[in-house]
Amino acid sequence: MPPSPEPPRLTEFPIRVTDVIRFGDLDRQGHVNNAVFATYFESGRVGLIYDTENGLQVPGATSVVARLEINFLRELHWPGTVEIGTAVAEIGRSSYQLAHAIFSEGACAATGRTTMVLIDRETRRSRPLPPVADRTAAEPAPTQLKDSAAIP
Numbered sequence: 406m407p408p409s410p411e412p413p414r415l416t417e418f419p420i421r422v423t424d425v426i427r428f429g430d431l432d433r434q435g436h437v438n439n440a441v442f443a444t445y446f447e448s449g450r451v452g453l454i455y456d457t458e459n460g461l462q463v464p465g466a467t468s469v470v471a472r473l474e475i476n477f478l479r480e481l482h483w484p485g486t487v488e489i490g491t492a493v494a495e496i497g498r499s500s501y502q503l504a505h506a507i508f509s510e511g512a513c514a515a516t517g518r519t520t521m522v523l524i525d526r527e528t529r530r531s532r533p534l535p536p537v538a539d540r541t542a543a544e545p546a547p548t549q550l551k552d553s554a555a556i557p
Contacts, residue, residue, distance in 0.1 A: 412478060412513035413506050418490025420453045426485045426509075437481035442515050443473055446505045449489035450519060453503065461501060463535045465526050471500065472520040479514045481507075487514070499523050499531035 415421060424445055432438040454461050454468055461468065481487065488508045495502040500522045507515040525532045 412516065413490065414513075415488055415490045415506070415508050415511075418492050418504075418506065420449060420491040422449055422452055422489050422491075424448045424487050424489060426481060426483045426487060428483050430481075431483055435482070437483070439475070439477065442475050442477070442507060442517070445487055445489050445507050445515075446473070446475070446491075446517055446519060449491035449505050450503050450521070453491050453493070454521070461521075461523065461534060463523070463532075466523050466532055467526055468521040468523050470519060471522045473517065474519075475515055475517040477515050479509075479512060481509050481514050485509060494518060496534065499533055501534065 426437060430437045430441045486509070490506045490508065492504050493501060494504040500520055503519045503521065505515075505517045505519065506513050522531050523534050524530060
């Protein structure tokens, strides 16, 4: 098995948000439950998806999660905060992939990718992304997160 690539740095992500680790995020092992990492990724992608200038939403449509991959690198503990980095990894016709990483105290705790599909609110079928998607993708994901197989 080849060695894992170096984890990304927060500064490599164009979108960065902070979230609080809540006591309710913990499980019986005393660390943040694995399912909560998906919620942190959600916090990161909302800012990108709904950005007023370069967002990926259009009137009459919404984005849904089609796939979520998470690679756990270290535990998270309460109390504390996390910083979530998000970037566009790939743009398709009606779908896009986001690369994410969660950081605590400067260290990368998890990396992941989310595949989102833009759907029509009425028909619930996929629809093309807006032209602004190409501009949003202009700030690419960190190199080590472009290929899901390369995520540590």
